[in-house]
Amino acid sequence: MITVENLSKTFPGKSSPVVALRDVSLDIDAGSLFGVVGPAASGKSTLARCLALQERPDRGVVRLDGVNTAALEGRRLREVRRQLAVVDPRTPLHAERTVAGNVAAPLERLGVAGPQRRSRVGTLLDLVGLTARATQQPTELTPGQRRRVEVARALAAAPAVLLADDPTGGVSPEEAGAVLTVLDRARAELGVTVVLATRDPGVVRRVCDGVAVLEQGTLVESGTVLGLLTDPGSAAARALLPAIDTPAAQVAGYDRVVDVVLVGFAAVGALLPEAATRFGVEVATIGGGLTRIGDTPVARFRLGLRGERADGAVAWVVEQGGRVTHQVRGPQAVVAA
Known part of the structure; x- marks a missing residue:
């Protein structure tokens, strides 16, 4: 050492x-x-x-x-x-x-x-x-x-x-x-x-x-x-994750807008579609991108969510290991902890 x-x-x-x-x-x-x-x-x-x-x-x-x-x-x-x-x-x-x-x-x-x-x-x-x-x-x-x-x-x-x-x-x-x-x-x-x-x-x-x-x-x-x-x-x-640059007009129509970091094949490939299905909401990627750390895929996305259970979908993504930063946008928006 x-x-x-x-x-x-x-x-x-x-x-x-x-x-x-x-x-x-x-x-x-x-x-x-x-x-x-x-x-x-x-x-x-x-x-x-x-x-x-x-x-x-x-x-x-x-x-x-x-x-x-x-x-x-x-x-x-x-x-x-x-x-x-x-x-x-x-x-x-x-x-x-x-x-x-x-x-x-x-x-x-x-x-x-x-x-x-x-x-x-x-x-x-x-x-x-x-x-x-x-x-x-x-x-x-x-x-x-x-x-x-x-x-x-x-x-x-x-x-x-x-x-x-x-x-x-x-x-x-x-x-x-x-x-x-x-x-x-x-x-x-x-x-x-x-x-x-x-x-x-x-x-x-x-x-x-x-x-x-x-x-x-x-x-x-x-x-x-x-x-x-x-x-x-x-x-x-x-320094290492993809930059996020999303025009304000692009996020205006969503109930919730969050930034999320996902690590690993399962999280990057399946977590967001499962959240959309489980909670009956629309989940759209409106910014960010995917990179690799060694052999591990890592994503930083800006997500736009529509639907009454958008907050529940975000909370579930966090429970599954996603790191989420909440944005103050849309009628359901709250300040993140």
Whole structure:
């Protein structure tokens, strides 16, 4: 487990210090794929560097499996750092080496014997789907393929934690999915804890178990992705779920208008039609949309309901696990609790 306690970090500025992190505290479970999401200058890259022990915080502690990394020095610090690997697009591949040679470079520095080194390189190239590219030069690869080689290189020394700063930056949308799949495979097949920093909510939607939302160096919230999304007022829900924009004229004719978050195949596919049938009301989707969190479908809809039992239908949806925010519209409208 990674535990961050009251982490603060500032950098010198032209007229005054720039605060990158303000008292950030969070927990990251071992073996998870955890996303740190926020806009530019939110502090996510600084947090990633602090977790990788590349930056020392001004205050606060980073604990790795209970070990206070701030107290480490010398040999013990080097040993812990070897358990941490970083995928950073700003660290390019060696142009003069082949793909396999780039992945082997960290193993060569550690003095790993040739047969063992070749076996490890082969395993990692298979993991990232580039076995057929082993003898090519980095210049012969697409940006997405180069990023996957960077992931394989970072995994060469079998780290316990992999930190990826903007892993899909500079990669086309078509290739970004392959990069994220590789990070997910590293977690699933190698047992590596993966922490990725990104400004793209789509990255978190696709692969992350947990998420921390940063704004201007401050932790807005953190937790499991699905747990946060069931709170319609959460920052994660605002960032990750489909936006709702419904003209006032479109909702005027309904007895009740509500926003609802539904999680899972059964809820998304069957809950609303069953509510309509059970209570004899019309249920229309007038805004929002459907997305996926990993393999789980999640919907945020604006619903318009017509019928005398509209309130009962809404209450039943809540009983079945839907998270509903009531809107003050229509003759039956009341303010939600």
